[in-house]
Amino acid sequence: MLSKLWTTLAAAAIGLTALGSCALGGDTIKIGHYGSLTGAEATFGRSTDNGIKLAVEEINATGGVSVGGKKFKVELVSDDTEGKPEKAGTVVTKLITKDKVVAVLGEVASSVSLQGAPVCQEYGIPMITPSSTNPDVTKVGDMIFRVCFIDPFQGLACAQFARNDLKFSKVAILFDQASAYSVGLKDEFGKALNKLGGKIVSEQAYTKGASDFNAQLARIRETGPEAIFIPGYYSDVANIALQARKLGMTMPLLGGDGWDSEELAKNAGDAIDGCFYSNHYAPDQPTEIIKTFVGKYKAKFGGVPDGLAALGYDAANLLFDAMARAKSAGGTDLRAAIAASKNFKGVTGTITLNQDRDAVKPVVIVERKGGAWGFRAAIEPK
Numbered sequence: 478m479l480s481k482l483w484t485t486l487a488a489a490a491i492g493l494t495a496l497g498s499c500a501l502g503g504d505t506i507k508i509g510h511y512g513s514l515t516g517a518e519a520t521f522g523r524s525t526d527n528g529i530k531l532a533v534e535e536i537n538a539t540g541g542v543s544v545g546g547k548k549f550k551v552e553l554v555s556d557d558t559e560g561k562p563e564k565a566g567t568v569v570t571k572l573i574t575k576d577k578v579v580a581v582l583g584e585v586a587s588s589v590s591l592q593g594a595p596v597c598q599e600y601g602i603p604m605i606t607p608s609s610t611n612p613d614v615t616k617v618g619d620m621i622f623r624v625c626f627i628d629p630f631q632g633l634a635c636a637q638f639a640r641n642d643l644k645f646s647k648v649a650i651l652f653d654q655a656s657a658y659s660v661g662l663k664d665e666f667g668k669a670l671n672k673l674g675g676k677i678v679s680e681q682a683y684t685k686g687a688s689d690f691n692a693q694l695a696r697i698r699e700t701g702p703e704a705i706f707i708p709g710y711y712s713d714v715a716n717i718a719l720q721a722r723k724l725g726m727t728m729p730l731l732g733g734d735g736w737d738s739e740e741l742a743k744n745a746g747d748a749i750d751g752c753f754y755s756n757h758y759a760p761d762q763p764t765e766i767i768k769t770f771v772g773k774y775k776a777k778f779g780g781v782p783d784g785l786a787a788l789g790y791d792a793a794n795l796l797f798d799a800m801a802r803a804k805s806a807g808g809t810d811l812r813a814a815i816a817a818s819k820n821f822k823g824v825t826g827t828i829t830l831n832q833d834r835d836a837v838k839p840v841v842i843v844e845r846k847g848g849a850w851g852f853r854a855a856i857e858p859k
Contacts, residue, residue: 505551505552506544506552506806507553507554507576508581509553509554509555509556510525510556510583511555511558511565511569512558512584513558514555514556514557514559515557515560516560518560518711518738519560520711521585524786525582525585525608525788525789526555526789527786527789528607528785528786528787528793529555531773531786531790532790532793532794532797533793535773544800544803544805554572554576556571556572558583560586562591565593569581569596570596573602574600578602579811580604580796581604582605582607582789583607585606585609585785586658587609587614587657588611588657590609594617595617595618597620597621598617601620602620605795606792608784608785608788609658610625610628610631610658611628612835615833615835624791624825625734625757626837626839626858628661632661632662632664632666634755635662635733636666638854640675643729646676647678647703648678649677649678649679649700649702649704650707651690652681653683653708654682654684655684656685662708663708666706678700678701678702679697679700686713690717694721694726698725705726711736711737712740715744715745718748719745721748730749731752731753732753734754737757737783739780749845751845753842753843753845753853754843755840755841755842756784756840756841757825757841758784758824758826759852760782761851762852767824770790784825787823788825790824791823791828795821795823796815799818816830817830841854
């Protein structure tokens with residue numbers, strides 16, 4: 478009981494410290510980012526960090542972010558989880574207690590966010606995940622938000638595209654059994670495809686980092702699927718695609734936003750031609766906001782921004798927009814302002830946060846064709 482009381486008092490003190498620094502006339506406000514800056518999915522964390530950095534640079538160029546009627550320069554503190562869930566709690570605790578951030582952005586992976594979110598909730602510091610799509614992430618508490626769609630909708634969109642656009646009725650699934658993201662997306666896709674009159678003919682599991690998928694692929698081949706749905710991360714998908722083609726399996730592979738990395742095409746080559754995955758945006762979508770973002774990102778970082786970069790950019794800018802509407806930088810006031818976000822014009826779409834603190838927005842489908850990924854379709858939420 479005393480331990481719980483001490484934690485509550487400590488959390489309140491941290492919130493007051495952050496608020497007090499603004500009230501006392503300090504000219505800087507800190508936000509934190511925790512992500513996989515190294516490790517197996519490092520492109521996720523680095524892209525997200527780049528998107529956030531671009532947003533911070535832009536807001537500071539205008540004089541800073543408005544909080545309670547006064548402008549403050551934004552200082553970004555980024556810390557590395559290495560993509561490991563067990564590191565998330567320590568990293569987020571440091572951002573809050575040592576670095577004194579007033580809000581936290583992150584993580585990419587749902588499994589990691591599920592470990593970092595309870596820390597933000599406990600200390601009363603708002604957290605916005607750019608890209609954790611598992612529904613359980615925001616269920617942690619009222620301090621936790623996201624600017625991405627959630628897996629029930631992503632799974633539905635993938636199933637609708639497979640069934641209605643590609644006209645597939647028999648689909649196999651190969652998923653990462655240790656990933657909350659992969660398991661959740663697998664379940665949602667399967668349920669949706671069945672409701673649409675399709676059938677899951679085989680469901681095979683693997684563990685992240687495995688090197689041999691031949692046994693699972695051979696079992697899938699025996700069932701004669703028209704496509705294979707692989708709701709995993711790019712680091713595994715490349716090996717799966719190469720091994721599938723060596724086994725003579727030429728059917729399209731379908732995936733979720735975990736495929737979104739230039740490393741996938743680099744490592745898989747022609748093995749992913751004719752494949753599709755769901756994403757948060759496509760750089761070649763013909764909208765002015767995307768053209769402007771892509772141009773700015775290229776000028777600063779020298780490459781085409783992926784969906785993770787766009788989501789990092791949107792998460793930071795939605796936070797700045799909420800800060801300008803908040804009474805103060807205190808956790809309760811900032812939380813209320815974030816929760817009230819409606820029709821925010823982001824690179825990844827117009828974002829409205831619902832009562833569950835989830836973003837209501839479209840899913841984009843991209844296709845690998847002619848050696849490049851390109852926009853194929855956008856599926857709007859009903």
